[in-house]
Amino acid sequence: MAARGGGGRAIRVLNVAEKPSVAKTVSGILSNNQGLRMREGRSRYNKIYEFNYTIQGQPCQMMFTSVTGHLMEIEFEGRYRKWHSCDPVDLFQAPIQKHVPEDKLDIRRTLEEEARKCQWLVLWLDCDREGENIAFEVVEVCSSVNSHLNIWRARFSSLIDREIHQAAQQLERPNQLFSDAVDVRQEIDLRIGASFTRFQTMLLKDAFVFNFSTDGRNLILSYGPCQFPTLGFVVERYWEILAHEPEEFWKIQCSHTTDEGTAKFNWMRGHLFDYTCAVLLYEMCVQEPTATVTKVRQQEKLKYPPHPLNTIELEKRASRYFRMSSEQTMKILVQEQQQHPVWGPYAQQLLDPSSGLWRNPSGGGHDDKAHPPIHPTKFSPGESGWSEDHKKLFELVVRHYLACVSQPAVGAETTVEIDIAGEMFSALGRTIVAFTPTLLTLESGITRPPPLLSESDLLDCMDKAGIGTDATMHDHIKKLTDRFYATKEGSHFKPTNLGEALVMGYDDMGYELWKPNLRSMMEEDMKAVSVGNKRKDDVLATCLQQMKACFLDARVNKVKLFQALEIFFDRTNRTGGDDQHNHGQLVRKCDVCHDSDLVLRKKPDGKFMIGCSAYPQCRNVIWLPGSISEAVVTPTVCNTCTPGPVFKIQFTFRRLEIPPNFNVHHLGCVGGCDDIMRQLIEISGSGHRNFSSTPARGRGITAPSRNDSQNNQQQQATCSFCHQTGHSSSDCYSLTSQNRSARSQRVNSNNGDSPIPCTTCGSPCVLKTANTESNRGRKFYSCQSQGCKFFVCWEDSIPTTRGGGSSSATTTSRRQCGGGGQGGGGGQSGGDVRFVSATGDPVSGRSCFICGDPSHFANACPNRGMRN
DNA sequence: GCAAGGTC
Numbered sequence: 001m002a003a004r005g006g007g008g009r010a011i012r013v014l015n016v017a018e019k020p021s022v023a024k025t026v027s028g029i030l031s032n033n034q035g036l037r038m039r040e041g042r043s044r045y046n047k048i049y050e051f052n053y054t055i056q057g058q059p060c061q062m063m064f065t066s067v068t069g070h071l072m073e074i075e076f077e078g079r080y081r082k083w084h085s086c087d088p089v090d091l092f093q094a095p096i097q098k099h100v101p102e103d104k105l106d107i108r109r110t111l112e113e114e115a116r117k118c119q120w121l122v123l124w125l126d127c128d129r130e131g132e133n134i135a136f137e138v139v140e141v142c143s144s145v146n147s148h149l150n151i152w153r154a155r156f157s158s159l160i161d162r163e164i165h166q167a168a169q170q171l172e173r174p175n176q177l178f179s180d181a182v183d184v185r186q187e188i189d190l191r192i193g194a195s196f197t198r199f200q201t202m203l204l205k206d207a208f209v210f211n212f213s214t215d216g217r218n219l220i221l222s223y224g225p226c227q228f229p230t231l232g233f234v235v236e237r238y239w240e241i242l243a244h245e246p247e248e249f250w251k252i253q254c255s256h257t258t259d260e261g262t263a264k265f266n267w268m269r270g271h272l273f274d275y276t277c278a279v280l281l282y283e284m285c286v287q288e289p290t291a292t293v294t295k296v297r298q299q300e301k302l303k304y305p306p307h308p309l310n311t312i313e314l315e316k317r318a319s320r321y322f323r324m325s326s327e328q329t330m331k332i333l334v335q336e337q338q339q340h341p342v343w344g345p346y347a348q349q350l351l352d353p354s355s356g357l358w359r360n361p362s363g364g365g366h367d368d369k370a371h372p373p374i375h376p377t378k379f380s381p382g383e384s385g386w387s388e389d390h391k392k393l394f395e396l397v398v399r400h401y402l403a404c405v406s407q408p409a410v411g412a413e414t415t416v417e418i419d420i421a422g423e424m425f426s427a428l429g430r431t432i433v434a435f436t437p438t439l440l441t442l443e444s445g446i447t448r449p450p451p452l453l454s455e456s457d458l459l460d461c462m463d464k465a466g467i468g469t470d471a472t473m474h475d476h477i478k479k480l481t482d483r484f485y486a487t488k489e490g491s492h493f494k495p496t497n498l499g500e501a502l503v504m505g506y507d508d509m510g511y512e513l514w515k516p517n518l519r520s521m522m523e524e525d526m527k528a529v530s531v532g533n534k535r536k537d538d539v540l541a542t543c544l545q546q547m548k549a550c551f552l553d554a555r556v557n558k559v560k561l562f563q564a565l566e567i568f569f570d571r572t573n574r575t576g577g578d579d580q581h582n583h584g585q586l587v588r589k590c591d592v593c594h595d596s597d598l599v600l601r602k603k604p605d606g607k608f609m610i611g612c613s614a615y616p617q618c619r620n621v622i623w624l625p626g627s628i629s630e631a632v633v634t635p636t637v638c639n640t641c642t643p644g645p646v647f648k649i650q651f652t653f654r655r656l657e658i659p660p661n662f663n664v665h666h667l668g669c670v671g672g673c674d675d676i677m678r679q680l681i682e683i684s685g686s687g688h689r690n691f692s693s694t695p696a697r698g699r700g701i702t703a704p705s706r707n708d709s710q711n712n713q714q715q716q717a718t719c720s721f722c723h724q725t726g727h728s729s730s731d732c733y734s735l736t737s738q739n740r741s742a743r744s745q746r747v748n749s750n751n752g753d754s755p756i757p758c759t760t761c762g763s764p765c766v767l768k769t770a771n772t773e774s775n776r777g778r779k780f781y782s783c784q785s786q787g788c789k790f791f792v793c794w795e796d797s798i799p800t801t802r803g804g805g806s807s808s809a810t811t812t813s814r815r816q817c818g819g820g821g822q823g824g825g826g827g828q829s830g831g832d833v834r835f836v837s838a839t840g841d842p843v844s845g846r847s848c849f850i851c852g853d854p855s856h857f858a859n860a861c862p863n864r865g866m867r868n
Numbered sequence: 869g870c871a872a873g874g875t876c
Contacts, residue, residue: 182873
């Protein structure tokens, strides 16, 4: 710390913590609970503590208050807040503002009032990026009323006396770069989330009959950079389960029973999928059954203590051991602890240097900079007023902590390997010399798919991929059920049809928007901003540019979303609200030809028109004012105009092209009842006239053209996917999972004689039959490869004629998959040895090798097994 | 009516 307050007089210091409890605790520590006074602030929860303290020899009169997390929020400027007020793509550049929301205004008043009276501001926010950003929010509020404040940052990671005093004595300056990284995250999250959510919702919500109850709530098909990858994990596992093909395998079981008990030996090949081969080996063992012990290995086994608990690990363990949800766990966490009758003595022993029990905890490799590993802060018997869950959780924290600081457990392990007719088996923990097995059988088993993801698995996936923070992960999981994207069955998550269809739609476009990569890339960029390796504005511009390109492309390919949803849901006769960009949005039935629809379209020059969808056979047209900048058909039906329904249109006019007494926003009707519309046509002319005043912005329809990239020559790299400059396709946020043209070539080149290859892994797809009312009996292809993503397309949408080979599409083998194989599809793993039979013939016409009866296999033979 | 991040 460089500066000091003036002279010997006490200076007034405003201290601000991230939450009320920290303000209270830190005040208690710094004042040593002497002369500590508390008074009310403007906000009910955020008290103000007062005490005297000395910083670097300078007497200080301390005022200590708090905020409750972020003080400010970002939001689009007013005219972009209504869903139909603009094209969702505009949200990638719509102006945004940071403001203190209504429910935080009282906290702002407290800060303003106190800041006016103070010379110093000391920020006691958490020492992570979010905390740094909140610090700057506090600075903004306080500086606005007192520009002379000397601003300091206290850095601490736990509420321990020594650390708090040290932080107060070694004040630093706040770190702008850390805060910048959060500004970038907030803006990207808002723009991507709002644009895709509005797009998806308006496109699909009214276009399908969703056969589930929304409990009276408005259905929102939200997209978020955290919630969607979380859904992705759930769907991906579900697909692995669906794609799992049970496969029979064979293993030789061997055990030896004596008076001391039974030793079970595991076949070191694990299991074989080739029946003939397993039989051959088994027969060799049966004919020559003496087991020779080839190796006895005795070694000391150390069981290392666990790493200290971080919040996520605590949530995972609480979920696994107690079936407590992560949300519950967070709530139950406690601070109080005293001498405990059970673990108290062990703790005392640990602390005794002469016991030699102590060992410094190992590093877990994670550091969020804001919190130390979870540890008991005090002792508590925990008997009074604690719920059972409360006690269990506390015991977990204490026991885990004691384990962390203990020496590893030492055990002895004996491995015995035996040889029967050249086949090796092994057993643990027994010492035997030579023997004839009491049991030697050939057993069959079947591979099982992995289970659905549990909450603990899901938290693990999110943690590994960096999705969310320890405080928000359970919110993202909960959002999946709130949005009807997934259901919780027991402690496992299963995607709903809606959740699966959305992921399928984007996947089929070739996008990885549902995968964690996007968030991981953003997180890397945030880190680069926070250490000064990348500039805030550059990261923002690049990311938004790429996501906008991705958005526009997704809109062009929205038919994929329709196709995916059609598999599960029936269509309504309403088109989606986004349809202006291809087919037009339905306004009413055409009153000239009485056959087709009048639809609202945006022309390439940016002007809007309403014409008959049967053009050029029917040339009916309704003229619109030329001053319209945006027009979107709403679900609202005019109750005056007939024949109905005539859907009202939300218009936005260009301010300079309409008289001042007209509103730029107008929910209008084109059925003839709307005087405002008539007047505006008279004043500004209709859309077919050429106005030179304001060139049309032409947004929304076309993907970024090559001209865009040519205009910007100073950046060399041009992405081959989104055609944006400044990055290559490998760094593109749009993250196509597949080259799109290669993808369509694969489907189109199918000559009908072979099964449709999966566009992801190349393995054959199977034909399935849809079971919804409108598509019942319609066939679609889906990849059945283990661990592969799902490729889906309707059979009748494939342009080529299939020549009698369609039945071959119903058979598939997962071994033909070129890209699958990971993802833990089989419940059985390890030791899989696959044999190709010597003749290469398929194993057919099997009969029991023990008795020769073709009615059963050896595993079901009454004569199976061999006993001494 | 939209995100994710703080926190009560």
